[in-house]
Amino acid sequence: MHFHQLLPIFAAAAQALPQSTSAKCRDVQIPITVSTPRFVVTASLQDDWDVAALTLNLTRRDVTTSADPLPLNGEPSDSVKSTYTVGATLCGNGGPTLVLTHGIIESKLYWRPNFPGSEKYNFVDAALAQGYSVLSYDRIGVGSSPKVNSLTDAQFQVEVAVLEGLVNYAKTKAHATQVALIGHSYGSYISSGAASHIPVDGLVLTGFSGTFDHFAPFVAGAGLRIAKTQNPLRWGHLDFGYLTTSDLYAETYVYYAEPYFEHSVAEYTYNVASEPFAVGELPSVLATTINYEDIKAPVLVLQGQFDVSACGGNCVGVVNGTKELFTGAKVLEYVDNLPAGHNLNFHKVAPQAFQKIFTFLKAQGVKP
Ligand SMILES: *[C@@H]1O[C@H](CO)[C@@H](O)[C@H](O)[C@H]1NC(C)=O
Ligand SMILES: *[C@@H]1O[C@H](CO)[C@@H](O)[C@H](O)[C@H]1NC(C)=O
Numbered sequence: 001m002h003f004h005q006l007l008p009i010f011a012a013a014a015q016a017l018p019q020s021t022s023a024k025c026r027d028v029q030i031p032i033t034v035s036t037p038r039f040v041v042t043a044s045l046q047d048d049w050d051v052a053a054l055t056l057n058l059t060r061r062d063v064t065t066s067a068d069p070l071p072l073n074g075e076p077s078d079s080v081k082s083t084y085t086v087g088a089t090l091c092g093n094g095g096p097t098l099v100l101t102h103g104i105i106e107s108k109l110y111w112r113p114n115f116p117g118s119e120k121y122n123f124v125d126a127a128l129a130q131g132y133s134v135l136s137y138d139r140i141g142v143g144s145s146p147k148v149n150s151l152t153d154a155q156f157q158v159e160v161a162v163l164e165g166l167v168n169y170a171k172t173k174a175h176a177t178q179v180a181l182i183g184h185s186y187g188s189y190i191s192s193g194a195a196s197h198i199p200v201d202g203l204v205l206t207g208f209s210g211t212f213d214h215f216a217p218f219v220a221g222a223g224l225r226i227a228k229t230q231n232p233l234r235w236g237h238l239d240f241g242y243l244t245t246s247d248l249y250a251e252t253y254v255y256y257a258e259p260y261f262e263h264s265v266a267e268y269t270y271n272v273a274s275e276p277f278a279v280g281e282l283p284s285v286l287a288t289t290i291n292y293e294d295i296k297a298p299v300l301v302l303q304g305q306f307d308v309s310a311c312g313g314n315c316v317g318v319v320n321g322t323k324e325l326f327t328g329a330k331v332l333e334y335v336d337n338l339p340a341g342h343n344l345n346f347h348k349v350a351p352q353a354f355q356k357i358f359t360f361l362k363a364q365g366v367k368p
Helices: 002-016 048-059 123-129 156-173 186-195 216-221 248-255 263-273 281-286 319-324 350-363
Strands: 025-036 080-091 095-101 133-137 176-184 202-206 242-244 299-304 332-338
Touching: 025 156, 048 216, 080 123, 080 156, 095 123, 095 156, 095 186, 123 133, 123 350, 133 156, 156 176, 156 186, 156 281, 176 186, 186 202, 186 281, 202 350, 216 248, 248 263, 299 319, 299 350, 319 332, 332 350
Parallel strands: 095 133, 095 176, 176 202, 202 299, 299 332
Antiparallel strands: 025 080, 080 133
8 A cells, every 4th residue: 555655756756857868869860952063082992002092192291282182183063962861869959059060080979978987078968968959960971871972972062061951950940049060170170161151150169270281190190991891890881982090099199199088988989989981071171162251150169289180289379370260250269278189078178178168159149
């Protein structure tokens, strides 16, 4: 008798518990139709000899000058129309919404890692705790998104158009009242490209300096290999144009800085969260002019000081150059000296870095 009387009380107590943050998230498949010109990418890769040759080409000191050896042929085509069903995670019920774009050799797990003890590195949960809604997604070719052609589909300007489609989805289908774009690394370039075309309420860039002058140590140091043959169990289904790093320590060199991270975290990102990138992505971003001056939204550039790909290993004296890029932005703030390497979210400073993002957005009026 007693037992039965107690049951409803337990049930009521369970319902009164605060909803766990993961309960606010659901995986969604979002069809996005884009119409964009395509580059003719000539880097047809068959084996790791070809990747070694490509690495030399992409790290030549004259790679970004007019007589550059980028593996592109002729002018971009007329617009090509494609529909991609993007794999995304939507958390929250709308209102001010953060749209997150991860970097190369990453996936949307960059924003929402799932290993035991990963709470402090979980940007999505930190944002939900502040009352934001969050849309994170896998770039086309990555993780839960479709395995597109590594040369003809996975190109920078296509990915910018996909992000613009996702912003439209957030506003029209997910009840977003304000949208801030948050990027990491290559995802910061994609976010900047989108923010130069469509209005957004805020732009936060990490793993980003606005210059490719220091890109060579990254491309060389990653020890790029064909993912399909490097790890057939994980990536045997990809085409030969998908690349990954040669090993855990090469990936650590390009993404982490001692002594500001836990080795077990680098092991997790290497073994679980990382995903190959497509060879079409690099030459297409290098060959695209992003009109930073067209970005009106307030901009925060938030940098680990010891970032290899963005800054050649020291962002002080490099990231200040962003002042000359974002000349049309309502506000530009930059931080160049957080104790971290490229993968800011996976260094010990992550919780403080996340709070800097929320403080900035709230000061710019993007607040729940
Ligand atoms: C590297 O550049 C050379 C000379 O420009 C070119 O012939 C070759 O096809 C390129 N290789 C790759 C893999 O991009
Ligand atoms: C950035 O800082 C460096 C080092 O202090 C300086 O040489 C450079 O002129 C600065 N650039 C800008 C745009 O202020």
